[in-house]
Amino acid sequence: MTNARAVFVTPVEPARTGNGLAMRMGLFLSALSRFATVDVIIVPVVAGQTGGSLIEAVGARRHVVPTHDFIDTRYSLLMRMHDPNMRLAAFRAYGRPSLSSGLSPRVLDSIAGIIRDCKPDMLHVGRSYLSEVVTLAPAGAVATLDLDEDDLSNFKSQAALARRQGDGDRADWLVQEGCACDMMIERFGHMFHRVFIASDRDARLLSRRRPAMAFTRIENAVDTPSRPLRRDDGSTLLFVGALGYAPNSEGLLWFAEQVLPRLKAMRAGVPRLLIAGAGARRELLALSRHSRIRLLGRVEDLSRLYAQATLALAPMRSGGGTRIKLLEAAAYGVASVFTEAAAEGLEWPLDAGGWRAGDARDFATACLAALENPAERRRRAMTARHWIRRRHARDHIVCTLAGTLKATLQRG
Numbered sequence: 001m002t003n004a005r006a007v008f009v010t011p012v013e014p015a016r017t018g019n020g021l022a023m024r025m026g027l028f029l030s031a032l033s034r035f036a037t038v039d040v041i042i043v044p045v046v047a048g049q050t051g052g053s054l055i056e057a058v059g060a061r062r063h064v065v066p067t068h069d070f071i072d073t074r075y076s077l078l079m080r081m082h083d084p085n086m087r088l089a090a091f092r093a094y095g096r097p098s099l100s101s102g103l104s105p106r107v108l109d110s111i112a113g114i115i116r117d118c119k120p121d122m123l124h125v126g127r128s129y130l131s132e133v134v135t136l137a138p139a140g141a142v143a144t145l146d147l148d149e150d151d152l153s154n155f156k157s158q159a160a161l162a163r164r165q166g167d168g169d170r171a172d173w174l175v176q177e178g179c180a181c182d183m184m185i186e187r188f189g190h191m192f193h194r195v196f197i198a199s200d201r202d203a204r205l206l207s208r209r210r211p212a213m214a215f216t217r218i219e220n221a222v223d224t225p226s227r228p229l230r231r232d233d234g235s236t237l238l239f240v241g242a243l244g245y246a247p248n249s250e251g252l253l254w255f256a257e258q259v260l261p262r263l264k265a266m267r268a269g270v271p272r273l274l275i276a277g278a279g280a281r282r283e284l285l286a287l288s289r290h291s292r293i294r295l296l297g298r299v300e301d302l303s304r305l306y307a308q309a310t311l312a313l314a315p316m317r318s319g320g321g322t323r324i325k326l327l328e329a330a331a332y333g334v335a336s337v338f339t340e341a342a343a344e345g346l347e348w349p350l351d352a353g354g355w356r357a358g359d360a361r362d363f364a365t366a367c368l369a370a371l372e373n374p375a376e377r378r379r380r381a382m383t384a385r386h387w388i389r390r391r392h393a394r395d396h397i398v399c400t401l402a403g404t405l406k407a408t409l410q411r412g
Contacts, residue, residue: 004036004409007120009111009133011046011099014054016223016394017302019242019277020324021046024148024198025126026054027221027394031401032124033058035409039118041111043067043130045102046244065110067102075101084169088176097151097180099129112136122409128181131188142409145192146218149345150202151181152209154320157341158246161318182209189213194408199345202320216404220324221397224389228333229307235271235371238309238334240302240325244279247319251339255315255363256287262364271371273313276305306332311354311370311377314338315363320345326353327392330384335377337366348391353384 008014014029015022032038038060045067055062075098078090091098115123115136123137124144128151134143155178163171189195189210196218197203203215239255241248252275264270270292275284278298288295299305306312312329314336323342330336336354343356354377355366370377 004122004406005118005120006032006036006038006122006124007041007115007118008032008038008060008124008126009041009043009130010126011043011130013042014040016054017328018240018298020220021127021148021242023222023324023328024146024220027218027398027401028124028126028146028405029054029060030058030394030398031405032122033060034398034402035406036122039063039114039120041065041114043102043107043111043133045099045129063114065107065114067104067107070102070104070106072096072101072104088169088172091173091176091180095180095183097129097177097184099127100132100180100184103130103132108132108136122405124405125192128184131184131192134188134191137191140412142412143192144194144196144405144408145189146196147185147202147206147215148196148198149320150197150205151320152178153202153205154178155181157320158318161250185210185213193412194404200347201345218401218404219392219397220327221392221394222324222328222331222388223394224331224385224392225303228331229303230333231307232310233308234310234374235269236308236310237271237273237313237367238276238305238311238329239273239313239315240276240299240305240328242279243275243277243284244281245319247316247341248277249281249284250318251314251316251342252287253283254317254360255313256290256293258360259315259363259367262361263367266364266368267371271310271367274305274309276302302328303332306334309334311367312336314342316342327388329353330381331388331392333378333381333385335370335381335384337363337370339363348384348387351380351383352387354380 010025012022014025016026040055040060041063043065081087122142125133126146128147137143155174159171159174195215197215198220272292274294276296276299287293312334326336330353357363357366
C-alpha cells in the first residue's frame with residue numbers, strides 16, 4: 001500500500017535515546033514512517049521527557065492532548081478518600097489502572113477529533129493503559145497495540161518489594177494496578193489486529209492468561225555507534241533513566257543509601273555518580289547534597305556521558321520488561337553492574353554486559369571488582385556489544401518492524 005496514513009497514540013514523546021519508554025515508542029514511530037504518513041498523538045499520562053526531534057526527523061506531525069486538568073471524575077473522587085481500605089475498594093471497582101484515568105471523556109473526545117481529521121488507514125497504540133483508544137478507530141482501519149511488557153508481572157514485582165519493606169497498603173494498590181492493566185487487555189485486546197511484546201518471557205506470561213491472543217515479539221533496540229569514545233577516569237558511575245519511574249528511583253535510593261557506603265569502606269576514594277534523567281522527586285533531589293553525586297536532569301547527548309562512564313548501573317529491585325539502559329550502555333562499550341530484576345528479559349550470553357549482583361553487599365563487591373579490573377570490564381562490555389549489534393541494532397529492528405506493520409495493514 002502506498003500513501004498510507006497512520007495515527008500513533010503514545011503516552012510519551014518518542015525518542016531515539018534517553019527514556020526507555022520513549023525509546024520503545026521511537027522504534028514504532030520510525031517503523032511506521034517508512035511506509036506511511038504519520039500523525040503522533042501524545043497523551044502525556046506518564047512523566048517523561050518532552051521535546052526532542054524524532055517526530056520532525058521522520059516527517060511526522062505532532063498533536064499533544066493535555067490530560068493533567070482533565071482527569072476522570074470517578075478517579076479524582078476515589079483518590080480523595082482518606083481510608084486506604086475504602087480507597088482500594090473504590091479503585092478495584094473503578095476497573096482501570098491509574099494511568100488510564102487521563103483518558104477522561106473530554107480527553108477521548110479530543111483524541112477522536114484528531115483521528116477523524118487524519119482519516120488513518122492504521123491506528124497504532126502504545127501500552128495497555130491507552131488501549132481503550134482502539135474504540136475510536138474509524139471503520140476499516142487496522143489497529144495494532146504495543147504492550148512492551150507484561151504490566152501485571154511488573155506491578156506484582158513492585159508490590160512484592162513494597163510488602164518486604166512493610167508497606168502493605170502500597171503493595172495492595174500496586175497489585176490492583178497490574179490487574180487493572182490486565183483487564184484492559186481483556187476488554188480491548190481482541191479489537192487489535194496485532195499485539196506486540198518485547199521479550200519471550202513476557203509473551204509466555206501473557207499467553208498463559210490470554211491463550212486466545214497471539215503476541216508478536218519485537219525486541220528493544222538501540223543505536224550502535226561504530227566507534228564509541230572511551231575517556232573515563234576509572235572512577236565514574238552512571239545511571240540513565242526516567243527518574244519518575246518508581247523502580248528507577250527506589251533502586252537509586254537503595255544504591256546511594258545501602259551500596260555506596262559499603263563501596264566506600266572497601267575502596268580508597270569514593271567514585272562519583274552521575275544521574276541522567278528527568279522527573280526526579282524530592283527524595284532523589286536530596287542526593288545532590290552528596291559531594292560525589294550529580295543529578296544532571298535530562299541530557300540531550302548521552303554519548304558524552306557514556307564516554308566518561310567507567311561503569312553503568314542498573315540497581316532496580318523491582319519492575320519488569322527489558323532494560324534498554326543495559327543495552328544502550330553496552331552499545332557504547334560500557335560495562336554495567338545490575339541486579340537480577342534489572343536483567344529480566346535479557347537473553348545475552350553469561351557474563352556479557354557486566355556483573356550481576358544480589359543484595360547490597362554483593363552489589364558493592366561487584367562494583368569494586370569492575371572498577372579494579374579495566375581489562376575485564378572491556379571484555380564483558382565488548383561481548384555484549386557484539387551481541388547487541390546482532391540482536392538489538394536499531395536499524396535492523398526498525399526494518400523488521402516496518403515490514404510486519406505494513407504486512408498487517410495490507411492484510412487488513
